[in-house]
Amino acid sequence: MLEKSFGLLFFLKASKSQSVPNLRTVYLRITVDGNSKELSTKRNWPQSRWSQSAGRATGTKEDVKSLNAYLDLLASQVYQAKLKLIESQKPVTAEALKNLMTGEGDNKHMILEAFKLHNEQMKALVGTEFAPATLMRYKTAYAHTKAFVKWKYDKEDFDINELNYEFVSQFAFWLKSERKCAHNATVKYIGNLKKIVLECMKKGWLVKDPFANFKTNKKEVHRIALTKEELKAIANKKFGVERLNYVRDIFLFSCYTGLAYIDVYQLRRSDIITGVDDGQWIITTRQKTESATRIPLLPQALEIMEKYKDDVRCAARGLVLPVLTNQKMNSYLKEIGDSCDISNALTFHIARHTFATTVTLSNGVPIETVSKMLGHKSLKQTQQYAKIVDLKISEDMQRLRDKLQ
Numbered sequence: 001m002l003e004k005s006f007g008l009l010f011f012l013k014a015s016k017s018q019s020v021p022n023l024r025t026v027y028l029r030i031t032v033d034g035n036s037k038e039l040s041t042k043r044n045w046p047q048s049r050w051s052q053s054a055g056r057a058t059g060t061k062e063d064v065k066s067l068n069a070y071l072d073l074l075a076s077q078v079y080q081a082k083l084k085l086i087e088s089q090k091p092v093t094a095e096a097l098k099n100l101m102t103g104e105g106d107n108k109h110m111i112l113e114a115f116k117l118h119n120e121q122m123k124a125l126v127g128t129e130f131a132p133a134t135l136m137r138y139k140t141a142y143a144h145t146k147a148f149v150k151w152k153y154d155k156e157d158f159d160i161n162e163l164n165y166e167f168v169s170q171f172a173f174w175l176k177s178e179r180k181c182a183h184n185a186t187v188k189y190i191g192n193l194k195k196i197v198l199e200c201m202k203k204g205w206l207v208k209d210p211f212a213n214f215k216t217n218k219k220e221v222h223r224i225a226l227t228k229e230e231l232k233a234i235a236n237k238k239f240g241v242e243r244l245n246y247v248r249d250i251f252l253f254s255c256y257t258g259l260a261y262i263d264v265y266q267l268r269r270s271d272i273i274t275g276v277d278d279g280q281w282i283i284t285t286r287q288k289t290e291s292a293t294r295i296p297l298l299p300q301a302l303e304i305m306e307k308y309k310d311d312v313r314c315a316a317r318g319l320v321l322p323v324l325t326n327q328k329m330n331s332y333l334k335e336i337g338d339s340c341d342i343s344n345a346l347t348f349h350i351a352r353h354t355f356a357t358t359v360t361l362s363n364g365v366p367i368e369t370v371s372k373m374l375g376h377k378s379l380k381q382t383q384q385y386a387k388i389v390d391l392k393i394s395e396d397m398q399r400l401r402d403k404l405q
Contacts, residue, residue: 006092007031008078010055010071012047013038022046026067028074030094037094039102041074043067077101084207103159109205110157112149115142115196133262141192148174160200163210168193172216184218224344225353228362231255233340235300244339247332249304250321254351256301256359257282258374261348263293265323272297272305272320286375293375298359356382 009031012024026041045067049058056071057064081100085092119138126135148171149158158167172190175181181189200206226234235252239245254264263286275281275296282295297305304321308314313322323329330347337346344350352374360370371382 004033005031006082008075010041011052012045012050022048024050026071028071028078030078030097032092032094032097035094037098039098041071043070074101080207084204087207088204103161109160109200111160111163111196111200112142112146112157114160114200114205115145115193118196118199131262137188138192141189144175144179144189145171145193147179151178160197160206163197163206164208165210165213168210168214172214187216187218190214190216223353223357224350225357226255226342226350228358230340230342231354231358234336234342237336237340239336239339244332244336246308246322247324247329248336249307250323250329251333251336251346251348251351253301253304253321254348255354256298256304257295258352258355258360258370259293259295260286260352261323261326261329264321265326267320268318269314269320270318291375291377293373295373 009029013027015025023044026043026045027038029036029038051058057067081097122130122135126132149155175186194211271284273283280297284293286293333346371379376382
């Protein structure tokens with residue numbers, strides 16, 4: 001409901017506790033349709049330096065500028081509170097505006113409480129709408145936000161209406177300086193918090209978006225992939241320890257299918273079907289993006305599958321390969337990388353990069369096809385994900401040279 005009349009007035013008011021004769025407390029009077037409410041600004045000011053008609057301090061000194069700027073800010077907050085009432089379809093009254101300004105008469109909404117509720121609801125949907133890794137990331141973002149609020153403000157929670165640009169920018173700085181998060185990890189955690197804040201805005205708990213002027217983008221990550229020679233060296237290497245042999249096999253399987261660790265870990269024998277070309281295909285859904293993935297199996301992948309078809313661990317659970325935990329896989333891959341003189345630290349995700357570049361793009365497979373097999377939702381993902389190695393560029397330019405001769 002819109003009001004008929006609305007006014008704001010700053011004025012000086014004597015207080016019994018004040019011992020200085022000329023000093024008064026600055027008050028704000030909010031008037032709506034003839035009804036008024038007053039609230040203290042918690043600022044004191046001498047009468048001799050105050051304009052009653054302007055409702056502001058007089059003079060050119062810095063303390064005058066500082067007080068007037070603060071009063072302008074309070075006035076702006078009243079108008080924001082008024083807009084919030086209108087958007088929430090609540091009556092605009094002097095009392096309602098005062099309550100919003102002081103945080104009284106209405107339930108406060110706290111950011112950590114909202115974040116916790118979000119995570120609890122997400123947990124209930126894990127397996128249907130969200131992956132376990134997504135929930136884990138939001139739990140980590142919640143823990144970071146909670147620690148920051150305690151570190152910066154010494155509070156157990158933080159009023160949503162007090163969120164502002166400073167909170168967001170200082171949180172980003174804290175993540176990098178105190179938590180030692182890399183730039184892209186910081187951007188992810190800030191993005192998780194932003195989702196919660198936007199939900200609060202949709203519910204009418206917050207008027208102004210604290211992220212409005214906060215801009216940050218992920219930095220491009222240099223994707224590491226194995227060269228053809230490194231891939232061959234790993235495939236031909238014989239290890240005396242059996243665990244390294246099957247970790248190597250599982251890694252190579254990913255190099256020739258492009259599946260991420262979690263997708264290889266969950267790959268079941270029922271996911272292998274006969275495709276349109278009468279060959280063996282993997283038909284599954286990516287855990288991370290829930291995108292459908294259809295991958296014709298290369299001879300190298302088929303050979304590894306055949307090697308483990310009678311494995312007791314796999315047969316009992318209907319799995320394709322006996323995959324260890326990600327932590328153990330990467331630990332053993334480091335040993336494999338050292339044994340094969342691989343220049344970069346070997347991790348399981350390098351296998352997916354290798355499939356995108358060395359195995360497919362470098363051998364002339366169109367990027368559109370590679371994108372489909374990787375389960376990407378857009379071609380742009382694949383362009384960022386897979387670099388075209390120098391050999392492919394050289395071959396393409398040689399074909400152009402031949403045409404131009």
